[in-house]
Amino acid sequence: MTTACPVHIDLLVEAGDWESEETLEAVAEKAIAAAFATSDLSVIENTEVSLVFTDDAHIQELNKMWRQKDKPTNVLSFPGDDSEEPPFGPLLGDIIIANETVKREAVELGIPFEHHLIHLIVHGTLHLFGYDHQIDEEAEEMEAEERLILANLQIPDPYKDAPLSADK
Structure with missing residues (x-):
């Protein structure tokens, strides 16, 4: 499946032992393009998503501040606006991913790191569109x-x- 990514990706490698920005951008484009190609996701033109690749220490701080959970997690998503109806944009939101947690989970699950990273980018993207997993x-x-x-x-x-333990 090769589909153009319909949003601009603003990528930041903040902390952690990540691959190159070029590699991460290619993985992110692949994941987000697939989410749009498969799901009924709608954005306005010139929409941007921010992807921050960080470490467990920083994501733990964010998790504590925004979710009152004083522990690292694999991914956090912050929608860019309060709109609950499509189309979304121009700032779709922020997706923050923690290096050590993603690597550890991939090993524990016995799956390739890239597969797990793509899954978490897809997961974070769906959160930006209102998907949630708080109730069954x-x-x-x-x-x-x-x-x-x-x-x-x-x-x-x-x-x-x-199953990936959903951080509820």
Whole structure:
């Protein structure tokens, strides 16, 4: 599946032992383009998403500040506006991803790091469009959407054998 990414990606490698910015941008474009190609996501022209690649220490601070959870997590998403109806934009929002947690989870799940990173970018993108997993019904809907997007990228179902522990 090769689809153009419909949003501009503003990428920052803030902290952590990440690949090059070029590699991360290619992975992000692949994940976000697949989310748009598979799902019913709608944005206005010239929409931007911010991707911050950081470490566990920084994401723990953010998690504590915004979610009152004093622990690192794999991904946090912050929608750019309060709109609940499409189309969204021009600032879609921020997705922050923690290096050590993503690497650790990929090893624990026995999956390639890139597959897990793509999954988390897709997960974060869906959050920016109002998807959530706080209650079982919402979690099932969000996971089903993730499965479809990842299947279109030939990435195996991440929930099949060992579900990713949703940080509820």
